[in-house]
Amino acid sequence: MNVDLTSPNPALISILRHPDQTITLDANFLIPPDRSKYTKRGFDFPLFQQVWLDPIFQAFPNLAIHETVYDELVMPSEQAYIQTIINDRPSRLIIHKDSRLTPEEQVIRNSIEAKIYPLTRYDPLLNNKDDRGEVKTLAYIAVKGLPYFAAHDSNAIQLIEKAEEWSTGLDNIQAIKMYEIIFYLCKTNTGNKKALRMLYKYQYYLTQHEQKINPEWGQFVKAMETLYL
Amino acid sequence: MRKLSTAKLAETVKLKREEKKLTQEQLSNLTGINRVMIGRIERENFIPSITQFESLANTLDFEITDMFIEKQETNSFIALRSEALSENEKEGVEKLFKMMLTLRQQILLRSKFKNATPNRA
Numbered sequence: 001m002n003v004d005l006t007s008p009n010p011a012l013i014s015i016l017r018h019p020d021q022t023i024t025l026d027a028n029f030l031i032p033p034d035r036s037k038y039t040k041r042g043f044d045f046p047l048f049q050q051v052w053l054d055p056i057f058q059a060f061p062n063l064a065i066h067e068t069v070y071d072e073l074v075m076p077s078e079q080a081y082i083q084t085i086i087n088d089r090p091s092r093l094i095i096h097k098d099s100r101l102t103p104e105e106q107v108i109r110n111s112i113e114a115k116i117y118p119l120t121r122y123d124p125l126l127n128n129k130d131d132r133g134e135v136k137t138l139a140y141i142a143v144k145g146l147p148y149f150a151a152h153d154s155n156a157i158q159l160i161e162k163a164e165e166w167s168t169g170l171d172n173i174q175a176i177k178m179y180e181i182i183f184y185l186c187k188t189n190t191g192n193k194k195a196l197r198m199l200y201k202y203q204y205y206l207t208q209h210e211q212k213i214n215p216e217w218g219q220f221v222k223a224m225e226t227l228y229l
Numbered sequence: 230m231r232k233l234s235t236a237k238l239a240e241t242v243k244l245k246r247e248e249k250k251l252t253q254e255q256l257s258n259l260t261g262i263n264r265v266m267i268g269r270i271e272r273e274n275f276i277p278s279i280t281q282f283e284s285l286a287n288t289l290d291f292e293i294t295d296m297f298i299e300k301q302e303t304n305s306f307i308a309l310r311s312e313a314l315s316e317n318e319k320e321g322v323e324k325l326f327k328m329m330l331t332l333r334q335q336i337l338l339r340s341k342f343k344n345a346t347p348n349r350a
Contacts, residue, residue: 104293105279111233112276118337121330126310128326145278164269166341169276171266 001154003179003204003214005223011148011174015060016184016228022094023176024064024141026151027072027133029056030082033152038206043199045077051199055191056181057085057092064094064146066137072129096140105143113139115169116159131155142170152178152203179204183224232300235273241296243271245289260284 015021032048043051057063065082073079085092101109113124116138121130134156141149151157157177163170182200185191197217204214215223246256253271257264262281269275270285277285286293310322 102279104282107231107297108233108276108279108282110230111235114232115276119334119341121327121334123326123330126326126330128323128330130327130330142276143279145280162341167274171269171275172278172281 001152001177001204001210003220004177005215005220005227008227009174009176009180011176012180012184012228015148015176019059019184020061021148022062022064022146023060023148023150024066024096024137024146025069026137026149026153026156027065027069028152029150029178030065030069030073031075031078033203035202035206039202041202043202045075045081049081051191051195053081055185059185059188059190061092062094063092064096066096066133066140067098068136069133070095072133096137096144098136098140101140101143109139109143112142112169115167119159119166119168120155134159138170138173142173145172147172147174148176149173150176150178150181179220180224183221183228186221187225187229230300231297233276233296234298235276237298238296239271239273241291242267242285242289245291249289256285256288259288 015023030053032043032045034042036042070082073082082093086095098106098109110124113135117124117131117135120135122128122132122135124135134151134153138149138156138159141147149156149160157175159166159168160170160173160175162168163173179200182191182196186193186196200217200220204210204220205216214220242256246253251259253264253267256262256267260267260281261284262270262277266275266277266281270277282293285291310319314322
């Protein structure tokens with residue numbers, strides 16, 4: 001995944017000012033990353049919880065997922081953690097449910113979905129699992145006018161960033177990337193800096209190619225500070 | 230299944246806006262929808278959110294549901310998902326779907342990138 005430091009992301013600027021806005025998450029924000037193809041070291045669930053999940057739920061009071069993303073959590077540890085967060089009173093995770101849409105919203109949702117799905121591996125009539133979470137999430141937040149989608153998936157991010165060019169209908173949505181949230185947690189002292197650095201390195205500075213295209217941690221933080229602080 | 234007709238929406242917005250002698254800029258100010266987006270709605274190139282839709286319908290006096298049409302969806306893949314299939318066959322069909330859908334996605338993405346850089350070849 002590419003780290004883009006060419007210009008500030010308006011979504012991150014807005015989130016830095018008002019972290020209480022609704023931010024809808026893709027499944028890859030809740031599942032430990034697995035890059036065992038490139039390194040022996042990895043993130044088991046307890047480490048991922050400590051480095052990432054606990055800090056994001058502490059930093060952002062209105063995180064949300066679509067119900068289909070919940071279905072993508074297959075490990076019992078992931079399900080148990082998210083269920084606890086949902087069961088908290090007040091609940092610390094909003095669940096977007098298609099069944100709660102009005103009939104009019106449902107029709108518009110279907111029309112937006114029809115524009116997105118051909119660019120993914122999902123097909124609504126087959127209702128297969130591949131990319132179902134991201135398609136359902138994006139169609140839901142587009143119809144509801146919820147502006148922020150946080151993801152670590154280049155295809156999902158492209159559907160938003162190339163909305164006009166590709167006519168995906170997602171022009172009102174803004175993507176927030178994992179490295180932007182890593183920077184947020186670091187700057188607001190919500191997470192452990194050493195641990196966040198480790199997560200950054202694992203996600204963006206692991207392979208030879210990534211070391212060519214992406215900045216190392218120190219350069220990354222410095223460039224982000226120039227852009228946002 | 231009911232679907233939004235972007236053609237009907239485009240035609241209605243343009244017609245009603247012109248009837249009310251509003252420019253796209255004025256409609257933008259009245260609805261809070263970006264002027265560029267209003268232009269794209271009129272070119273069938275953008276589906277508004279429900280809030281934007283309601284704002285347009287209230288300002289231009291039309292019913293949201295009048296923009297919906299009945300459309301039958303068909304998918305030849307569905308026939309392959311027969312209950313009579315064995316577990317192995319079902320697994321094979323799912324693999325086939327995965328390959329077909331990945332191929333469809335790749336072809337479309339390639340055409341999008343090709344269209345974006347016409348002078349590259």
